[in-house]
Amino acid sequence: MKKNIIQIKAVKKAYKEVEVLKGVDFEVEQGSIFALLGSNGAGKTTMIRIMATLLKADARSVVIHGYDIEKKPGDIRGCISLTGQFAAIDEILTGRENLQMIAKLRHLKNPNQAADELISRFGMSEAADRRVGTYSGGMKRRIDIAMSLVGNPKIIFLDEPTTGLDPEARLEVWKIVKELSATGTTVFLTTQYLEEAEQLADKIAILHGGKIIALDTLEGLKKLFPPARVEYVEKQPTLEEIFLTVIGKKEEK
């Protein structure tokens, strides 16, 4: 059995009198992709900020990679990375300089080499020496995720990694996430796109009313509902499928 790299029990958080998290429990298996779903304001970012040690919960039991967040927040910071809901890249610097800066901040022995490796891994050689301010939204996201991989963190938190991206850039992020998981990194992501969770997640949790109201594999969640009635209808392609076919990306999906 795989070990649980994240163990969350009875996490509560209120902002003034507004209770956002009312006792959240879940566990995340090492090397898996875990998706936290919830509507706007459900508390997804709050939960991620608590796990990333940026925000203190009011009551909590948070254990990450064996470290209790109360006692060893520094050790937790050493094995995670967070890509926030809004890109945190310096637009004046080039992509390469951004990566080098993070590698230096993370005290890597050879920051330039670390940056070069990520640039080639993310296929960004052409754009690497241009200012990030000239990048498209998808390229910014890509460099943002690349930055979070500097130093090979065990766990990466991605807060709505594809919000605002076009379908093509979204597929690219999905590919990166799948590759990360294939190499043993645990990925915790939040999303409002149900299809994203369907495509990526080993486990899906739904945060609603301050609690996790469902947590299972996609197959398991489907069993919660009565079997669909069999109907014979002509299957129309979705707009997304049409869009991707027209721009020639469908076969990569």
Ligand SMILES: Nc1ncnc2c1ncn2[C@@H]1O[C@H](COP(=O)(O)OP(=O)(O)OP(=O)(O)O)[C@@H](O)[C@H]1O
């Ligand atoms: N610093 C803060 N002070 C007061 N209220 C806050 C603060 N941060 C978040 N909230 C409130 O807590 C609730 C949960 O916010 P949070 O950002 O965690 O939700 P979310 O699920 O990430 O939403 P979204 O999908 O819009 O990103 C919201 O009602 C929000 O207004």
Ligand SMILES: [Mg+2]
């Ligand atoms: Mg959020």
